[in-house]
Amino acid sequence: MATYRRARSTRMLVIALVVASLMTITLDFRAGNRGPLAAVGRGALTIIAPLQEAVAGIFRPIGSFFSTLANLGNLRAENTALRARVAGAQQEQSRFADLKREFEELQRLLDLKQRFDLPTRGATVIAEGVSNFEWTVTIDRGSSDGVTLDMPVIAADGLVGRVVKVSRSDSVVMLITDPDSRVGVKLASSGERGLLLGARGEELRLDLINPDTKVLPAEPVLTSGYQGSLFPPGIPIGQVARADTADVELTRPVFVRPFVDFSRLNYVLLVLPHPDVGELGR
Amino acid sequence: MRRALAWTAVVVTALLLQSTAFAQVKLLGAKPELMYLVTVLLAMMEGPSSGAIGGFSAGMAQDFLLNQPKGITALTLTLVGYVVGMARQYIVTPSPLLPVLLVAGATFGGVLFYGFVAFLLGQLSGVGFLLRTALLASVYNAALTPILYPALRRVTEASRARKVFRW
Numbered sequence: 001m002a003t004y005r006r007a008r009s010t011r012m013l014v015i016a017l018v019v020a021s022l023m024t025i026t027l028d029f030r031a032g033n034r035g036p037l038a039a040v041g042r043g044a045l046t047i048i049a050p051l052q053e054a055v056a057g058i059f060r061p062i063g064s065f066f067s068t069l070a071n072l073g074n075l076r077a078e079n080t081a082l083r084a085r086v087a088g089a090q091q092e093q094s095r096f097a098d099l100k101r102e103f104e105e106l107q108r109l110l111d112l113k114q115r116f117d118l119p120t121r122g123a124t125v126i127a128e129g130v131s132n133f134e135w136t137v138t139i140d141r142g143s144s145d146g147v148t149l150d151m152p153v154i155a156a157d158g159l160v161g162r163v164v165k166v167s168r169s170d171s172v173v174m175l176i177t178d179p180d181s182r183v184g185v186k187l188a189s190s191g192e193r194g195l196l197l198g199a200r201g202e203e204l205r206l207d208l209i210n211p212d213t214k215v216l217p218a219e220p221v222l223t224s225g226y227q228g229s230l231f232p233p234g235i236p237i238g239q240v241a242r243a244d245t246a247d248v249e250l251t252r253p254v255f256v257r258p259f260v261d262f263s264r265l266n267y268v269l270l271v272l273p274h275p276d277v278g279e280l281g282r
Numbered sequence: 283m284r285r286a287l288a289w290t291a292v293v294v295t296a297l298l299l300q301s302t303a304f305a306q307v308k309l310l311g312a313k314p315e316l317m318y319l320v321t322v323l324l325a326m327m328e329g330p331s332s333g334a335i336g337g338f339s340a341g342m343a344q345d346f347l348l349n350q351p352k353g354i355t356a357l358t359l360t361l362v363g364y365v366v367g368m369a370r371q372y373i374v375t376p377s378p379l380l381p382v383l384l385v386a387g388a389t390f391g392g393v394l395f396y397g398f399v400a401f402l403l404g405q406l407s408g409v410g411f412l413l414r415t416a417l418l419a420s421v422y423n424a425a426l427t428p429i430l431y432p433a434l435r436r437v438t439e440a441s442r443a444r445k446v447f448r449w
Contacts, residue, residue, distance in 0.1 A: 010330050024356065025354055128305035
């Protein structure tokens with residue numbers, strides 16, 4: 001009898017939790033990015049982001065210290081010391097390579113910034129999205145740094161994505177590879193416009209407005225940045241990887257390989273609203 | 283109470299590792315689904331009602347870090363926790379492979395269920411990608427089980443109340 005009652009109460013509990021989940025899904029689905037549950041999401045980001053930053057710091061390769069050896073009296077000690085110094089030098093060298101790579105990345109970011117003359121703010125990527133079904137990164141800038149929803153994010157190689165969640169000191173960027181990402185783009189040579197869709201972290205899919213457009217192999221794709229667009233014009237995104245022949249669909253899918261290597265994203269730039277043009281956002 | 287705190291710490295740690303360390307160590311592009319792994323192990327050790335509550339909480343914690351409609355992971359993991367907790371009561375094998383197989387099966391089924399619900403909400407497309415991710419995540423989770431299972435069993439045993447209550 002007792003086991004029966006327990007099984008029944010467990011069933012009731014599961015039903016209650018399932019109903020609670022379904023209600024959460026419904027509420028959040030209807031309210032979207034600006035509902036009360038989104039505020040809880042921002043709160044969760046405020047709590048978890050500093051922890052992510054700390055954990056990411058631990059897993060980043062750090063040079064270990066080799067304390068100088070006090071006793072150099074005999075040959076054996078000297079041998080050990082020399083070995084330590086070689087190891088230290090190797091550590092130093094790998095750290096130097098790492099720093100050099102960082103420097104180059106920042107240098108290229110600076111070049112991009114100067115080329116486009118956009119007001120920007122630098123940010124560091126601190127973590128990736130939790131899920132296998134979402135392509136996002138967390139960066140260490142938030143509303144206190146002037147970050148707002150839908151703000152464009154670029155890296156040295158090109159467009160990264162846009163801000164979809166902002167807390168006080170951190171924010172989440174949806175990458176252009178996310179299936180929910182939509183970017184208005186144009187082909188570099190013909191200037192033909194289209195819509196670039198994220199495709200689950202693989203190559204991006206470009207739907208051209210005019211399906212008869214001649215697409216050149218490896219042709220660069222840029223943001224089109226027409227009136228009301230989130231992204232400023234002319235930011236490089238990627239190059240055409242392949243184009244399928246037109247089928248029964250009205251549009252002909254063209255596949256684009258992004259310039260940015262999203263698996264190795266360290267530094268990004270947030271594009272601030274242009275003082276002359278005013279709000280870039282919707 | 284102590285157990286709840288211990289499991290909360292486990293969930294938060296798993297979320298942190300999932301987005302930092304495991305974001306860099308992927309299996310053919312897929313991360314493990316640590317929330318699924320934690321839920322399955324909890325349900326195995328604590329039974330269906332704890333499994334359902336744990337799954338719901340872990341799922342909600344993950345959902346609020348995502349951009350998709352919140353609650354899908356909570357729904358999935360509530361059911362995963364309940365089903366695994368129930369199934370465990372009927373399995374009497376002493377095989378050490380049992381946790382690995384349960385984790386693999388439950389992760390695969392759970393990720394597919396998640397994908398199905400997300401698809402109903404218009405959030406996900408591509409059956410091939412879903413199957414691939416479910417398979418890779420379940421293999422990754424199964425591979426992590428021999429490391430995590432003993433560790434989590436120690437957590438439950440250390441945090442178990444001195445007196446044994448029945449409810």
